[in-house]
Each structure stands twice: as C-alpha cells, then as structure tokens.
Amino acid sequence: MISDSAKKQINSWIEKYPEGRQSSAVMEALRVVQAENNNQLSHEAIQAVADYLQMPGIAAAEVATFYENYNHKPMGKHIIRFCHNISCMLNGADELIAHLETKLGVKTGEVSEDGLISVKKVECLGACVGAPMFQIGDQYYENLTTDKIDDIVDNLK
Ligand code: FES
Structure with missing residues (x-):
C-alpha cells in the first residue's frame, strides 16, 4: 500500500523527530500517501500509514478526518x-x-x-x-x- 518512494519521503520526515516519536510525522505521511493514491485516502491507506508509523489506526484516522486537506472520496488530478x-x-x-x-x-x-x-x-x-x-x-x-x-x-x- 505504501510504495518504496513514499516510504523514502516519509522516512525523511520521521528523521526530523526524536527517536521513538515517528508518529509525529503522521500529517506528512498521510499527505505523501494521499498524493500517490489519486488525491484520496482510503481506510486501508490510513491504516497502512498508522502501521508504518507504529501508531493506533484510530489516531491516524482522527488526523485524516480532522483536517480538510485530506480527501476521502475521489478528487480530480x-x-x-x-x-x-x-x-x-x-x-x-x-x-x-x-x-x-x-x-x-x-x-x-x-x-x-x-x-x-x-x-x-x-x-x-x-x-x-x-x-x-x-x-x-x-x-x-x-x-x-x-x-x-x-x-x-x-x-x-
Ligand atoms: S481569508 Fe486569509 S487567505 Fe483568504
């Protein structure tokens, strides 16, 4: 669900935070994954981000549904x-x-x-x-x- 290219980008954000605080990169990780999925975040994509950042899925979903810059239905290019x-x-x-x-x-x-x-x-x-x-x-x-x-x-x- 998360491409190697997306993982590389997410890792660069994780590195900006103290060790063990990888969940702090959740907003950027969601942005990167959304960009690779036709500007849309499915439940599966949100869970994949949560798994990658070793955080609860509900915590990633809370972020993804709070901010309007994440899309949960098909959007244009x-x-x-x-x-x-x-x-x-x-x-x-x-x-x-x-x-x-x-x-x-x-x-x-x-x-x-x-x-x-x-x-x-x-x-x-x-x-x-x-x-x-x-x-x-x-x-x-x-x-x-x-x-x-x-x-x-x-x-x-
Ligand atoms: S009201 Fe601030 S940019 Fe539109």
Missing part, C-alpha cells in the same frame, strides 16, 4: 482549494467560486467530467493580503479575477 474566509469573502470569493463552478460545470466537492479538476472551499490559507486567492498543489494564486481564473484553469487542461 488538480484540486483548487479556494479560500472563502473573511478577507477573501469580502473581496469577492463567493462570486469567483460561482464563476469557477460554472466554468468547470461542477459544484464544490465534485470532480470535473474529465476527472482533471476538483474545487474545495477552504478556510484562511494565510495569504489574506492577496485576497481573493486559491491554492493548487504547492502554488498560491492571489488577487484573483474571473479572467485570471480562466487563464489558470485553461492552463491546467
């Missing part, structure tokens, strides 16, 4: 994490999310018909100065407009 917290909301996030949903033909939480893109509403991503903004992978896109969103989405396809 690219996940647009659109902030709809206060700064982004006041700067038009709701209207931009509606534009994005119309452009993609999906509602938030759904996957585009080609399986390429999902949209999630998320809380503040700490880039309020660039509101409205969203995140795709490790990249932040700020000061969004409908034209900017169209360009970004067209480049993903």
Whole structure:
C-alpha cells in the first residue's frame, strides 16, 4: 500500500523527530500517501500509514478526518482549494467560486467530467493580503479575477 518512494519521503520526515516519536510525522505521511493514491485516502491507506508509523489506526484516522486537506472520496488530478474566509469573502470569493463552478460545470466537492479538476472551499490559507486567492498543489494564486481564473484553469487542461 505504501510504495518504496513514499516510504523514502516519509522516512525523511520521521528523521526530523526524536527517536521513538515517528508518529509525529503522521500529517506528512498521510499527505505523501494521499498524493500517490489519486488525491484520496482510503481506510486501508490510513491504516497502512498508522502501521508504518507504529501508531493506533484510530489516531491516524482522527488526523485524516480532522483536517480538510485530506480527501476521502475521489478528487480530480488538480484540486483548487479556494479560500472563502473573511478577507477573501469580502473581496469577492463567493462570486469567483460561482464563476469557477460554472466554468468547470461542477459544484464544490465534485470532480470535473474529465476527472482533471476538483474545487474545495477552504478556510484562511494565510495569504489574506492577496485576497481573493486559491491554492493548487504547492502554488498560491492571489488577487484573483474571473479572467485570471480562466487563464489558470485553461492552463491546467
Ligand atoms: S481569508 Fe483568504 S487567505 Fe486569509
């Protein structure tokens, strides 16, 4: 369930913690395993992470179900994490999310018909100065407009 490549990445996170504290790497381990499983964490994947980190499965499941950055249903190859917290909301996030949903033909939480893109509403991503903004992978896109969103989405396809 956990590839050699994923184990190598997880091990690099485990090394950052004192010996015997490998469970502290659970968030990164879940992220790595999710990335290798079509952006989705199954119960089996969560248990595999728990086993690898020698921690109770329920403890890993608690982390995986608490944070919104873990997905428990099929998602697109690219996940647009659109902030709809206060700064982004006041700067038009709701209207931009509606534009994005119309452009993609999906509602938030759904996957585009080609399986390429999902949209999630998320809380503040700490880039309020660039509101409205969203995140795709490790990249932040700020000061969004409908034209900017169209360009970004067209480049993903
Ligand atoms: S409110 Fe959107 S980044 Fe902070």
